[in-house]
Amino acid sequence: MNILFTASECVPFVKTGGLADVVGSLAPVLAKKGHDVRVMMPMYTAIGQEWQEKMQFQLHFDVQLGWRRQYCGIHMLKKDGVIYYFLDNKYYFGRSYIYGLGGDEYERFGFFCRAMLNALPLLEFQPDILHAHDWQSGMIPALMKIQYAHLPFYAGIRSVFTIHNLQYQGIFGIKEVQDVLGLGDGLWSADKLECFGCANFMKAGLVYSDAISTVSPSYAEEITTAYYGERLDGLIRSRRDSLYGVLNGIDVQEYDPETDPMIYANYSREDLGGKAENKRRLQQELGLEVNEDIPLIAMVGRLTNQKGLDLVDCVLSDFMDENVQLAVLGMGDARYTNLFSWAEQQHRGKIAARFAMDHELAHKLYAGADFFLMPSLFEPCGLSQMIAMRYGTVPIVRETGGLRDTVLSYNEFEGNGNGFTFLNYNAHDMLAVIRRALYYFKKEKDVIHTLRVRGMEGDYSWAHSAQEYLAIFSKLVKQE
Numbered sequence: 001m002n003i004l005f006t007a008s009e010c011v012p013f014v015k016t017g018g019l020a021d022v023v024g025s026l027a028p029v030l031a032k033k034g035h036d037v038r039v040m041m042p043m044y045t046a047i048g049q050e051w052q053e054k055m056q057f058q059l060h061f062d063v064q065l066g067w068r069r070q071y072c073g074i075h076m077l078k079k080d081g082v083i084y085y086f087l088d089n090k091y092y093f094g095r096s097y098i099y100g101l102g103g104d105e106y107e108r109f110g111f112f113c114r115a116m117l118n119a120l121p122l123l124e125f126q127p128d129i130l131h132a133h134d135w136q137s138g139m140i141p142a143l144m145k146i147q148y149a150h151l152p153f154y155a156g157i158r159s160v161f162t163i164h165n166l167q168y169q170g171i172f173g174i175k176e177v178q179d180v181l182g183l184g185d186g187l188w189s190a191d192k193l194e195c196f197g198c199a200n201f202m203k204a205g206l207v208y209s210d211a212i213s214t215v216s217p218s219y220a221e222e223i224t225t226a227y228y229g230e231r232l233d234g235l236i237r238s239r240r241d242s243l244y245g246v247l248n249g250i251d252v253q254e255y256d257p258e259t260d261p262m263i264y265a266n267y268s269r270e271d272l273g274g275k276a277e278n279k280r281r282l283q284q285e286l287g288l289e290v291n292e293d294i295p296l297i298a299m300v301g302r303l304t305n306q307k308g309l310d311l312v313d314c315v316l317s318d319f320m321d322e323n324v325q326l327a328v329l330g331m332g333d334a335r336y337t338n339l340f341s342w343a344e345q346q347h348r349g350k351i352a353a354r355f356a357m358d359h360e361l362a363h364k365l366y367a368g369a370d371f372f373l374m375p376s377l378f379e380p381c382g383l384s385q386m387i388a389m390r391y392g393t394v395p396i397v398r399e400t401g402g403l404r405d406t407v408l409s410y411n412e413f414e415g416n417g418n419g420f421t422f423l424n425y426n427a428h429d430m431l432a433v434i435r436r437a438l439y440y441f442k443k444e445k446d447v448i449h450t451l452r453v454r455g456m457e458g459d460y461s462w463a464h465s466a467q468e469y470l471a472i473f474s475k476l477v478k479q480e
């Protein structure tokens with residue numbers, strides 16, 4: 001099959017969250033299976049010079065966006081059997097940020113959606129499957145069905161739209177979006193593009209794609225309910241027959257404690273000695289008390305409400321009464337950066353907080369911590385808990401979305417499980433389960449050892465999920 005991914009980020013070029021990991025690791029796996037896989041993404045300034053130097057200029061054309069005529073250059077790079085195309089327009093993507101600040105996101109990603117469709121015939125690449133990810137690519141299935149379907153080149157292309165996070169929908173004024181993409185007045189009803197009086201890129205993807213997927217089976221169920229559905233649950237229920245939940249994998253080569261060059265010492269599940277060395281050096285680097293007997297809990301991720309940080313806020317002082325250390329790495333809301341900076345001052349040597357995008361430190365935390373805390377309010381899939389388990393770090397999570405699909409609570413009667421979990425979104429439930437984990441750390445070390453090894457034995461590769469995606473793609477292609 002010819003498969004085209006369109007996404008607003010992709011590792012190793014640019015990353016703000018799990019979306020980049022997914023696109024960057026799934027694409028090469030599908031290519032290895034013999035498919036012609038290509039990825040299209042914006043050419044941001046943030047893409048490192050080392051990558052920009054490897055790119056080859058392919059062609060350029062003008063993109064009509066309402067009354068605007070904008071340049072689009074296409075640069076190309078081949079890596080691990082995948083062809084990556086970077087859509088270049090300095091006005092839209094030559095900025096110091098990737099998302100958010102300019103107030104013209106509809107125009108930037110409207111440009112991306114339009115330009116990527118127009119580029120295909122020029123590049124002479126006709127995909128069987130166009131796999132669009134998240135709201136930034138949401139208008140692609142819609143434009144294709146509404147404005148391109150009569151063109152023979154596009155008629156056979158089937159689209160799959162994947163929700164990585166339903167909370168971010170790309171909601172804008174209808175007039176603004178019409179001004180850029182020229183979608184006529186007749187299209188703005190509730191069964192088409194209109195969404196509570198606004199334009200909504202995510203909804204466009206959900207209405208017009210041939211199949212919808214999201215990144216875990218539990219999240220696929222959850223988003224059909226009002227609690228998790230972010231006001232799109234009715235639409236998602238109506239498309240239930242075309243909705244799939246496919247669990248993400250992680251890049252098991254990048255995240256491998258046996259070979260990872262970023263961590264202090266390598267180790268394996270047969271010999272966890274190196275993990276203790278990682279903890280010691282991490283405590284040192286972060287200014288925490290160096291003591292192997294004090295359990296170290298890590299958190300790595302965006303500092304937003306989604307990640308359950310209000311629960312942490314609520315019980316932080318009770319939590320710090322325990323003999324425990326907390327290391328936080330993340331960027332996000334001021335509420336939480338303030339909280340953790342304050343807590344670091346209050347509990348010197350017990351809490352360390354770093355507010356940066358720091359891949360190396362993230363690896364060191366996954367390797368050096370004893371526990372990984374992720375009490376998310378909702379979690380489409382979550383990669384961090386899988387990465388943590390791969391490094392023998394025991395997850396403590398709330399049972400939601402992908403966390404529920406990957407972490408099974410330790411059961412002291414049957415002995416099964418690979419972590420610790422709680423169900424209700426309640427700070428004291430979380431505190432109780434943290435205390436339970438700490439009890440085993442202090443009193444029954446063999447249980448923690450078993451959970452570490454079990455976590456490291458888990459299969460987090462893309463092997464199974466890639467097969468599931470291919471099954472969805474084949475079904476669509478056969479339906480032609």
Ligand code: ADP
Pocket residue numbers: 016017018019021300301302329330331356357358359362381382383384385
């Ligand atoms: P989400 O996609 O909701 O942000 P995931 O758990 O799916 O959460 O993926 C987050 C990815 O981003 C993980 O690979 C995590 O290690 C990484 N990450 C998040 N914040 C940081 C940070 N500040 N520094 C380094 N890596 C980070």
